Amino acid sequence: MKISELSISRPVLATVMNILVVLIGIIAYQSLPVREYPNIDVPVVTVDTSYPGANAKIMESQVTQILEDSLSGIEGIDFMSSKSRSEQSQITLTFKLDRDPDSAASDVRDRVGRVRGLLPEDIDEPIVAKVEADAQPIIWIAFSSDRHSALQVTDIAERQVRDPLQTVAGVASVEIVGERRYAMRIWLDRTRMAAYSITSQDVEA
The missing domain is CATH 1.20.5 (Single alpha-helices involved in coiled-coils or other helix-helix interfaces)
Structure with a gap:
């Protein structure tokens, strides 16, 4: 029927x-x-570079521009933006939605490595990180040692721990908090500096 x-x-x-x-x-x-705003993770990768003592113009010409020229050829880039300020350069690459974030970050690291020899020797190693809009730190790892100083522990964390963790699938970024840095205190002789027409900014640079 x-x-x-x-x-x-x-x-x-x-x-x-x-x-x-x-x-x-x-x-x-x-x-x-x-959902008014769907949960869409746009693949975004940033490259942060520090150059102690450099002004914004030097950061733009000797760091940011060189990195941008190398990164512009990566496949799947939607748009790229950069900021250059005193001692700091930041490049943000936004990829198309169909681009895998881990693969994009790997390509960025490869391009940065290719031009590392063209960058000033005194810069800190460029930090490549995957960024998510709602990213929050979920794991904290503490380091301590009875045989090494705080400076040595920081050096080990930077050289042997941070880079391997950044390549782990699903890791957006790895930051070192509470690190110890070498410092130098210099007393300036104003009379002799005036005789040579040197300012404190010249000494710092």
């Missing part, structure tokens, strides 16, 4: 079935997940 024949011969049953279909549709509609 066809549905049409059943509906004609048994109208009450057909009415009940129609009501059930409508009720199920209403319940399903109300339970549908609705």
Whole structure:
């Protein structure tokens, strides 16, 4: 028996079935997940470079521009932006949605490594990091040693720990907090500096 024949011969049953279909549709509609802003992770990779003592103009010409020229050829870039300020350069690469973030970060590290020899020797190693809009630190790792100083522990964390962790799938970025740096205190002789027409900024540079 066809549905049409059943509906004609048994109208009450057909009415009940129609009501059930409508009720199920209403319940399903109300339970549908609705987001005003869908949870979309746009692949974004940043390159941060520090150059102690350099002004914004030097950062732009000797660091940012060289890195941009190398990074511009990476496949899948949607757009690229950069900021150059005193002692700091930051390049942000936004990739198309179909680009894998881990693969994109790997390509960026490769391009940065190719031009590392063209950058000033005194710069800190460029930091390549994957960025997510809602990223929050989820793991903290503490380092201590009875045989090494705080400066040595910082050096070990930078050279042997940070880079391997950055290549782990799903890791957006690795930051070292509370690191110890070598410092030097210099007393300037104003009289001799004036004789040579040297300013404190010249000494710092």
